[in-house]
Amino acid sequence: KNQVEQSPQSLIILEGKNCTLQCNYTVSPFSNLRWYKQDTGRGPVSLTIMTFSENTKSNGRYTATLDADTKQSSLHITASQLSDSASYICVVSGPQPNFGNEKLTFGTGTRLTIIP
Amino acid sequence: KAGVTQTPRYLIKTRGQQVTLSCSPISGHRSVSWYQQTPGQGLQFLFEYFSETQRNKGNFPGRFSGRQFSNSRSEMNVSTLELGDSALYLCASSSRQGASYNSPLHFGNGTRLTVT
Numbered sequence: 001k002n003q004v005e006q007s008p009q010s011l012i013i014l015e016g017k018n019c020t021l022q023c024n025y026t027v028s029p030f031s032n033l034r035w036y037k038q039d040t041g042r043g044p045v046s047l048t049i050m051t052f053s054e055n056t057k058s059n060g061r062y063t064a065t066l067d068a069d070t071k072q073s074s075l076h077i078t079a080s081q082l083s084d085s086a087s088y089i090c091v092v093s094g095p096q097p098n099f100g101n102e103k104l105t106f107g108t109g110t111r112l113t114i115i116p
Numbered sequence: 117k118a119g120v121t122q123t124p125r126y127l128i129k130t131r132g133q134q135v136t137l138s139c140s141p142i143s144g145h146r147s148v149s150w151y152q153q154t155p156g157q158g159l160q161f162l163f164e165y166f167s168e169t170q171r172n173k174g175n176f177p178g179r180f181s182g183r184q185f186s187n188s189r190s191e192m193n194v195s196t197l198e199l200g201d202s203a204l205y206l207c208a209s210s211s212r213q214g215a216s217y218n219s220p221l222h223f224g225n226g227t228r229l230t231v232t
Contacts (some may be wrong), residue, residue, distance in 0.1 A: 041205050044206075104161060106160070
């Protein structure tokens, strides 16, 4: 069964510190992996999308890494800000044989809280 | 360019009633997909519509249905509401069928449905 597991479930860090969120998946075959940021009461917003051939991708202070061999990804946040407080969702995509499009498997997210 | 718009933002219904949620995609996007988000289960895929046809479906009972109009706007209907249907319902649009690498998902801010 395709699964995406994220850790930790929740994390509290001081403003200005760095942190790393983890995502392990069993989706096969694998097409791409996405990280989304979801603020409370709002829809998810895409941070990065990586294919199996990419091992790192940055978006400002967010850097995602991917190891397709071990089926692990991480999202590193540098110099955290109060606005980084949100849920971070890892989504893994695999091709759908019947429709030719992609099937998404979602992790349950990491709830990050930045305190001043 | 306007983002994905979902209406209403909040809805309170009684068990046994039915409800219709609306989603207006980004202009030019022909794919609309729907998701249910609960604290315990995270995001779960309901269905996807492309060019007025349902292209993909998740594992939800037949009480959950949807449709897409010629202008790509989509509606989702839930009949005979149950307490467990309380959730945030998100829709997302993309320019191509399926959630491909080159056509990322753009989410709306959701409709918060509470069933009492």
